[in-house]
Amino acid sequence: MTAVTRRSILSDMAKFSTDLDSAFSALADPIRRAIISRLCDGPKSVSELSEPFEIALPSLLKHVRVLEQSRLVSSEKIGRVRTCKLEPHALQATEAWLHQHISAWEKRLDRMEAHIERMKRKD
Amino acid sequence: MTAVTRRSILSDMAKFSTDLDSAFSALADPIRRAIISRLCDGPKSVSELSEPFEIALPSLLKHVRVLEQSRLVSSEKIGRVRTCKLEPHALQATEAWLHQHISAWEKRLDRMEAHIERMKRKD
Numbered sequence: 001m002t003a004v005t006r007r008s009i010l011s012d013m014a015k016f017s018t019d020l021d022s023a024f025s026a027l028a029d030p031i032r033r034a035i036i037s038r039l040c041d042g043p044k045s046v047s048e049l050s051e052p053f054e055i056a057l058p059s060l061l062k063h064v065r066v067l068e069q070s071r072l073v074s075s076e077k078i079g080r081v082r083t084c085k086l087e088p089h090a091l092q093a094t095e096a097w098l099h100q101h102i103s104a105w106e107k108r109l110d111r112m113e114a115h116i117e118r119m120k121r122k123d
Numbered sequence: 124m125t126a127v128t129r130r131s132i133l134s135d136m137a138k139f140s141t142d143l144d145s146a147f148s149a150l151a152d153p154i155r156r157a158i159i160s161r162l163c164d165g166p167k168s169v170s171e172l173s174e175p176f177e178i179a180l181p182s183l184l185k186h187v188r189v190l191e192q193s194r195l196v197s198s199e200k201i202g203r204v205r206t207c208k209l210e211p212h213a214l215q216a217t218e219a220w221l222h223q224h225i226s227a228w229e230k231r232l233d234r235m236e237a238h239i240e241r242m243k244r245k246d
Contacts, residue, residue: 005175006174017153017156020153022151024150027143027147028144028147028148041231051129088225088228092225095218098217101159101214105214
C-alpha cells in the first residue's frame with residue numbers, strides 16, 4: 001500500500017466521521033428508530049411520542065436527547081409542551097454512505113460477471 | 124391512539140429489530156466503516172485490512188468480530204491467513220430501512236406542498 005493510498009483511506013475516515021458515528025449509533029436502538037418512524041408522519045409532542053411505549057417519560061426524553069445530539073431530530077418547547085420534528089439531513093447522510101458502498105460492491109460484481117462472460121466467449 | 128395502532132407500532136419495532144440494532148451499532152465506528160469500504164473492492168486478509176490503521180492486529184480483529192456478529196462481514200481461515208469478505212444483505216437491510224423512512228418523510232412534504240398549492244388556487 002502506497003503512502004498516498006494510506007493517507008486517502010485515513011482522510012476518508014476523518015471526513016464527516018463524527019456525524020456518521022453519532023447518527024448510526026442513535027439508530028442502533030429500536031425505540032429511537034420507532035420515534036423516527038413516527039416523526040415521518042409529522043411533528044409530535046413528547047407525550048404523544050411516549051404513548052405506544054411502556055417506558056417512563058424521563059427514559060423517552062433520554063432517547064429524544066440522543067436523537068437531538070445526532071441531529072436526527074430537533075425539538076422546541078412552547079409553554080409546557082415540547083414538540084419534536086424530524087431533521088432529515090443526518091438520515092440522508094447515513095443513507096448516502098450506505099448507498100455509495102452498496103453501489104461500489106454491486107459495480108465490482110458487474111465487472112466480475114462481465115469478465116467471466118468475456119472468458120467464456122474466448123473459449 | 125387505538126390499541127390496534129399501538130400493537131402495530133410495537134410489532135414494527137420487534138420485526139428484524141435485533142439485526143438492525145447490531146448492524147447500525149457496528150456501523151457507528153469509523154474503523155469498521157473503513158473496513159467495509161475496503162471490502163467493497165473485494166475480499167482481503169486481516170493483515171491487508173490492518174495496513175492503513177495505526178492499531179494493533181488484536182484490536183483490528185475485535186472490529187472484524189463485531190462486523191461478523193452483525194453479519195456485515197464473514198471470514199474464513201485457510202492455513203494461517205484469515206480472509207474477510209463483505210456480506211451485503213445486512214448493509215442492504217439498513218439502507219432499505221433508511222430509504223423507506225426518507226421516502227415516507229418526502230411523501231408527507233409532497234402532500235403538504237400539494238395542499239398549499241390547492242389552497243392558493245382557491246384564493
